[in-house]
Amino acid sequence: METAGSRAAEPTFRTATAADVPELVALVESAYRGDDSRAGWTTEADLLDGQRTDPDGVLAVVTDANSRLLVVELDGALVACCQLEHRGDHAYFGMFAVRPAMQGAGLGKVIIAEAERFVRAEWDAREMHMTVIRQRDDLIAWYERRGYARTGKMSPFPYGDERFGIPQRDDLEFELLVKKLP
Secondary structure, eight states, X not given: OOOTTTSOOOOEEEEOOGGGXXXXXXXXXXXXXXXXXXXXXXXXXXXXXXXXXXXXXXXXXXXXXXXXXXXXXXXXXXXXXXXXXXXXXXXXXXXXXXXXXXXXXXXXXXXXXXXXXXHHHHHOOSEEEEEEETTOHHHHHHHHHTTOEEEEEEEEOOTTOGGGOEESSSOOEEEEEXXXXX
């Protein structure tokens, strides 16, 4: 029999505030860049060096009237986040990060389901869009298992803009993935 003290904590969701920005930047960086990111499976460390985001970029999302940066907490600790942006009949999903040590335990599935529920309920979005570096086959496969479809529509990586990282190869580009929401 499971007791209240032995149950796994349920994640809670809230909208980020400006006070969260430093911790959110650290979370996103830890999930995608540098040696710390290698503890999880979402690392981009073999594709990109440098930063993934910065305080100004995160603050811009937090203060944009058409965006929400969802903070995910477990027992009061910030463990994940995702950006949602209202774009008319669809929403954009981005800046998805889960603490590397917590990746692979099912939390990501819970977060993406809540993000989809939110954009449908709050914005009546009919589709969720995202862009993923096309060379990230493992990550794209994970999204495909959640109902996202590859579109074959590519957009260029912003070479020369170090705000997005320092590419370690010259063939990076983003692919648009789309999911119709019920």
